[in-house]
Amino acid sequence: MNEKRVLTQTFGVVGAILEKDGRILLVKENNTSHPDHGKWSHPAGWIDVGENPMEAAQREVLEEAGLTFVAEHILGIYSLVRRDLEKELHAISHAIKILFVGKILDEAPRQLLGDTSEVKWFLPDEIYSMDKATLRDSDIKTAVHDYFEGKRYPLELLRHSVSK
Secondary structure, eight states, X not given: OOOOOOXXXXXXXXEEOOEETTEEEEEEEOOTTSTTTTOXXXXXXXXXXXXXXXXXXXXXXXXXXXXXXXXXXXXXXXXXXXXXXXXXXXXXXXXXXXXXXXXXXXXXXOOOOTTEEEEEEEOHHHHHTOOTTTBSOTHHHHHXXXXXXXXXXXGGGOOOOOOO
């Protein structure tokens, strides 16, 4: 869906923390019109209106990292306020982010969509040492820490319903 994005209200985002051999997958942002262009992030994005958040996370991983992902747990729910972008975005960005963990089913290389220029696996200490010039959101460090601390919540915590 191509719904208009509104930054003057809190909005929903989903993403995934993907780990392989002790490394975390990050994607490099590729949007020259956005202040976070060239920064590393975990695969994440807005939930489309009406979309199941778990399916949105799987879609974002496929679009941004080229991987087929199946969510097995919720890592956490993160509230991220970006006052640092107020001048550029003409608003204070406040995302409520649901992060999932799970397994990668298919690592066959796929062409990345235009908003990702690179995919790379990082050791946790490499991520912890990134600053705001390199890492898109500060909560990524918290999420990586939570992942390695073993935090996991059942998927049943999330209830999605659509009224007709």
